[in-house]
């Protein structure tokens with residue numbers, strides 16, 4: 001098992017891709033802390049995943065809350081090996097209609113969150129000899145999609161933060177990479193595209209694999225970036241989009 005004995009924190013792990021990542025990490029032998037603002041859903045997901053999973057209430061925008069979660073893990077397990085900065089808010093709004101309040105809301109969760117997370121976990125990871133951080137960006141951080149104003153901006157910036165952190169933390173044994181999902185099944189996608197639209201084959205004409213991805217397919221890539229299988233990879237983007245941005 002590739003993550004045997006590792007301790008991982010997955011933000012936004014209460015549902016969607018984060019929950020699939022939690023399940024995949026546990027299958028590989030890790031203990032997983034699901035850190036989410038969604039308390040009922042987070043507790044229920046952790047309970048479904050069994051004794052290798054636990055829930056910690058965390059608003060990723062709150063620096064003190066990060067410190068509390070990391071100290072609790074340090075006390076409980078004496079180690080912290082993996083952070084997946086997965087929590088995010090999605091929003092579609094044209095540039096000229098976007099408000100500063102909405103921009104700030106997305107910046108807080110999608111960018112300040114991962115920034116605080118990296119700073120909170122790095123000392124603990126370094127003390128244990130190293131670790132792996134996976135920042136979940138989006139193909140909206142590879143392209144200039146119309147109306148992905150605040151969301152796209154945060155996802156582009158997260159790729160930059162990944163490279164900066166990779167450069168700074170390499171000498172502590174910490175690798176930092178970016179996972180870049182395309183259209184993945186789940187509530188975030190259905191909020192952007194109506195079900196009947198993406199059931200049509202033409203909806204996928206720009207995607208060589210001609211379908212949406214599954215959360216388990218993103219989770220498999222997250223396991224790779226978190227595990228020693230990617231031991232010589234840092235500061236990189238791993239695109240999981242069925243080929244959409246390779247050809248579009």
Ligand SMILES: NC(=O)c1ccc[n+]([C@@H]2O[C@H](COP(=O)([O-])OP(=O)(O)OC[C@H]3O[C@@H](n4cnc5c(N)ncnc54)[C@H](O)[C@@H]3O)[C@@H](O)[C@H]2O)c1
Nearest residue numbers: 012014016017036037038059060086087088138181184188
């Ligand atoms: N679904 C897609 O098609 C898609 C495509 C590209 C990238 N992504 C990225 O993948 C990641 C997961 O997407 P998903 O579709 O599973 O999302 P989702 O909306 O299903 O889940 C997001 C989770 O983040 C949590 N969250 C929101 N704000 C938070 C906060 N302040 N603190 C802690 N937790 C918070 C939510 O409670 C929720 O559990 C996100 O980073 C998203 O931007 C998704």
